[in-house]
Amino acid sequence: MTEPGAAYGLTVSPTRTAAAIGRGALLAVWLLAAAPAGASETERMAEQPAQTRAATDAAVALAGGCRGCHGAQAAGALPALDGRDAHELAELLLAFKRDERPATLMNRLAKGYSDAELERIAAVFAANGAARETGGAASSKEGNASR
Amino acid sequence: MIGRRALLRYASGVSGASAATLAGLAGCASTGSARPRIVIVGGGFGGATCARTLRVALPSARITLIVREATYTACPFSNLVIAGLRELPVQQFGYATLAALGIEVRIAAARDVDAARRSVTLANGERLTYDRLVLSPGIDVDYAALPGYDRAASERLPHAWQAGAQTLLLREQLRAMPADGLVVMTIPENPYRCPPGPYERASLIAHYLRTHKPGARLLLLDAKDRFSKMSLFRAAWRERYGDRLQWLGAADGARVIGVDADARRVFTDFDEYAADVINVVPPQKAGAIAARAGVADASGWCPVYAATFAATLAERIHVIGDAAIANAMPKSAFAANAQGRLVGLQIARLLGDQEPLDTTLLNTCYSLVAPDYGISVAGVYRPNGERWAEVPGAGGTSPLDAPAASRALEARYARDWFTAITRDVFG
Numbered sequence: 354m355t356e357p358g359a360a361y362g363l364t365v366s367p368t369r370t371a372a373a374i375g376r377g378a379l380l381a382v383w384l385l386a387a388a389p390a391g392a393s394e395t396e397r398m399a400e401q402p403a404q405t406r407a408a409t410d411a412a413v414a415l416a417g418g419c420r421g422c423h424g425a426q427a428a429g430a431l432p433a434l435d436g437r438d439a440h441e442l443a444e445l446l447l448a449f450k451r452d453e454r455p456a457t458l459m460n461r462l463a464k465g466y467s468d469a470e471l472e473r474i475a476a477v478f479a480a481n482g483a484a485r486e487t488g489g490a491a492s493s494k495e496g497n498a499s500r
Numbered sequence: 501m502i503g504r505r506a507l508l509r510y511a512s513g514v515s516g517a518s519a520a521t522l523a524g525l526a527g528c529a530s531t532g533s534a535r536p537r538i539v540i541v542g543g544g545f546g547g548a549t550c551a552r553t554l555r556v557a558l559p560s561a562r563i564t565l566i567v568r569e570a571t572y573t574a575c576p577f578s579n580l581v582i583a584g585l586r587e588l589p590v591q592q593f594g595y596a597t598l599a600a601l602g603i604e605v606r607i608a609a610a611r612d613v614d615a616a617r618r619s620v621t622l623a624n625g626e627r628l629t630y631d632r633l634v635l636s637p638g639i640d641v642d643y644a645a646l647p648g649y650d651r652a653a654s655e656r657l658p659h660a661w662q663a664g665a666q667t668l669l670l671r672e673q674l675r676a677m678p679a680d681g682l683v684v685m686t687i688p689e690n691p692y693r694c695p696p697g698p699y700e701r702a703s704l705i706a707h708y709l710r711t712h713k714p715g716a717r718l719l720l721l722d723a724k725d726r727f728s729k730m731s732l733f734r735a736a737w738r739e740r741y742g743d744r745l746q747w748l749g750a751a752d753g754a755r756v757i758g759v760d761a762d763a764r765r766v767f768t769d770f771d772e773y774a775a776d777v778i779n780v781v782p783p784q785k786a787g788a789i790a791a792r793a794g795v796a797d798a799s800g801w802c803p804v805y806a807a808t809f810a811a812t813l814a815e816r817i818h819v820i821g822d823a824a825i826a827n828a829m830p831k832s833a834f835a836a837n838a839q840g841r842l843v844g845l846q847i848a849r850l851l852g853d854q855e856p857l858d859t860t861l862l863n864t865c866y867s868l869v870a871p872d873y874g875i876s877v878a879g880v881y882r883p884n885g886e887r888w889a890e891v892p893g894a895g896g897t898s899p900l901d902a903p904a905a906s907r908a909l910e911a912r913y914a915r916d917w918f919t920a921i922t923r924d925v926f927g
Contacts, residue, residue: 358665411857431917457910464880465879
């Protein structure tokens with residue numbers, strides 16, 4: 354399966370992407386949520402290499418596909434995925450893809466992604482949870498309570 | 501403080517990653533504008549999502565969202581309102597959260613776009629300039645396409661394909677019809693908003709008739725021979741509604757060539773039908789502002805470059821949602837939401853002189869055949885050259901032989917999906 358980004362000449366190595374994404378997304382989210390006031394995010398992020406940014410954005414875009422059902426909060430039977438353990442979530446997605454876990458829909462969706470993409474998606478959700486635990490926790494709890 | 505918290509909450513959806521992208525670009529002068537100005541026309545699933553994504557991905561931008569009304573009335577699930585199973589206010593959403601996030605929400609009609617001068621003109625004559633324009637205008641009913649069906653006719657033969665007053669009008673007509681009456685639905689050629697929508701509506705109207713008008717019948721006159729989730733719908737119709745619901749397609753001569761609103765009649769090539777209630781699922785085109793902007797082609801819809809949804813016919817204009825030609829991706833709220841999120845990220849990258857992303861999008865459309873009977877169709881899509889193509893081996897419909905428990909589960913997921921997506925967009 355073609356790696357997203359390949360068509361635009363992005364040179365992130367496919368084999369190293371999954372690991373890089375986990376770090377990149379975590380770094381970026383942590384910076385957004387936990388940066389001390391005063392120093393601008395611009396300054397903090399200026400040193401992030403363009404390749405890492407591209408890989409991070411690509412992973413975020415990929416995980417964005419899930420947001421039409423899996424938002425920041427659970428909606429009835431549709432769980433929120435932020436903060437889930439990356440490994441556990443990746444295993445779940447891979448099990449859906451391989452029809453090893455019963456599903457009405459997830460099995461059909463997961464088959465559209467390479468294993469590496471599913472791992473990257475899991476890493477983005479895990480990183481979002483990490484952001485909450487540092488800076489965004491208060492707001493997300495408040496959000497849950499108010500609904 | 502509320503705004504900051506709300507931003508963080510939504511940021512968890514878009515992730516700070518793109519804020520990082522932006523932060524990288526904000527330091528350089530490549531945008532030519534210290535504070536890029538983004539104007540988004542249309543406050544539905546596409547436009548509102550795009551505005552929220554940009555708020556996070558491009559924190560330096562001034563983002564103006566132009567919406568037609570202070571309250572948005574969502575189409576998904578409005579078929580339940582028609583069938584008397586849901587009230588309209590549950591379908592309605594405001595823009596308070598978006599405004600609190602720092603998105604400038606303007607309740608106005610966008611009248612014109614000057615692509616060369618990069619400006620949008622509002623109905624009051626005010627001009628807004630932009631660095632990037634996103635058009636998410638949804639559909640307009642094409643009142644020139646079906647003889648006899650103009651705006652006045654739609655007050656007598658409702659389309660209810662834009663939710664709101666039309667939805668309630670159709671519901672009232674169903675309530676007022678005789679218990680042994682006839683309902684006719686006319687269904688157009690592709691493409692139109694929500695491919696399985698007419699068939700979900702037919703199902704729920706049949707459910708209403710079975711419950712409240714025991715001698716009444718529903719006849720579908722379809723310009724097509726095949727439709728979305730066809731086998732699933734037809735099997736469920738036989739099981740649940742029997743002779744109460746009859747579908748005729750193009751091969752049966754059912755293509756509708758005209759209507760007579762005063763006489764409540766529908767004409768096909770060979771036949772004429774008089775009915776107590778006529779619901780015209782109308783021929784459609786992109787919302788009018790698309791044509792004013794010069795981004796719609798002869799088909800009435802807007803060709804776009806796949807990955808960025810940038811209009812092929814004008815620069816610095818992106819078209820998302822129902823108005824765009826997204827090839828294999830259907831015109832659905834789910835797709836519009838997905839496209840809005842992607843285009844927000846893409847605009848942030850483009851304004852930062854970064855390569856656009858080449859990514860994957862999803863669609864899922866649930867349909868309720870009855871309140872306890874849900875079916876779905878899903879697709880995974882990637883750009884293949886300049887077309888959005890379905891990823892082979894993924895997606896597809898609910899199994900034809902699924903047990904009742906599975907149908908009930910999908911009905912539940914359908915309702916939960918509506919909660920999830922409307923929270924994502926408006927909450």
